[in-house]
Amino acid sequence: MRYQMLSPDQEPVLAGALNGKFAFSLMIRGIKGNPLLPTPLFIDFQDVQVATASFLRESVFSLKSYLRAMDSKYYAVAANVNDPVYDEFLMVAHAKNDAIISCRLDENDQVSDIGLVGQLDPKQQITFDLVNRLREADANTLKERYGEAEKTTAWNNRLAGLAARGLIREFSKGRAKYYRPVVEVGNNGR
Template sequence: MIAVTPSSEAPMPAFLDFTAIEIATTSFLREAVIGFRDYARQSLRNVYPAVANLEPAVAEELDFFVRARGDAIWSCELGPGDAVISAWLVGELDPAQRSTFDAALEAGVITAPELAARFADQRIGPTAWNNRLSALATKGLLVERKQGKTKSFSPLLEIA
């Protein structure tokens, strides 16, 4: 997968399409899906892997594995031309990451200073918000873009 994944100047999803794959072992999912996601997020800065068209048994196995790691990955149903029909997270985020993800999802595009201002009553500074947003981008859940000195973050996919 690494050899055939092109680099990109603009952020783009890389769909790992599981159409007609009825079973996948945890070791396969660990190495092929999560391993590729982690490699892509570290080495291919604008490539954001997501799984697509998972059969129920594969979705269950992946969910069990990523939950045990305290991790999550985008999953979606693709239609013709790789159009995303519906999207959701597989796995689980810790409460701080979940609230940050939900705020980014609600806003569409968000920055750490905006989150600090929006949730001023929580007394969480922009640096802490930036760390949370960056962690979600490392997981491939949010797309990170630079705007001058500030980074903005937006969900890779939209939850249907």
């Protein structure tokens, strides 16, 4: 799903906490249903020239937290963010000790330039990078391939933590869980 942050009649400047809260409420109303499978929700910043940290904190980061708290199958992704807006995203991510996935999304919904805005602790970063490189992983696979010294529980905790933060998608096969990147190049994240 793609959500346009800027309506056609709106100025290309998104500023202020109060406006961010209003945008959050609009996003909640604009999100239709809950998909059957974990799916990226592209929050498209196309044509947004400026978005302040306070606006992003109260809108996009609030939405990301809301989706995870509601156990939604949507995963928030910041799309088509320009450099000044990226800097504001980074400021919020550092202040909240959080992160969000970013990418470019073309008019045909093809994804490119996937990145992470924010920082992870070193073990989470390794786990995040492995999931993105393998394109699908579970705790047992990661333990067998990359961490004999670490218990499956440690890998499982890191994977679950990344999914809880909306940085990887969580799938279930019966009682087993496996994880995939939120978005993948060229396939609209599915």
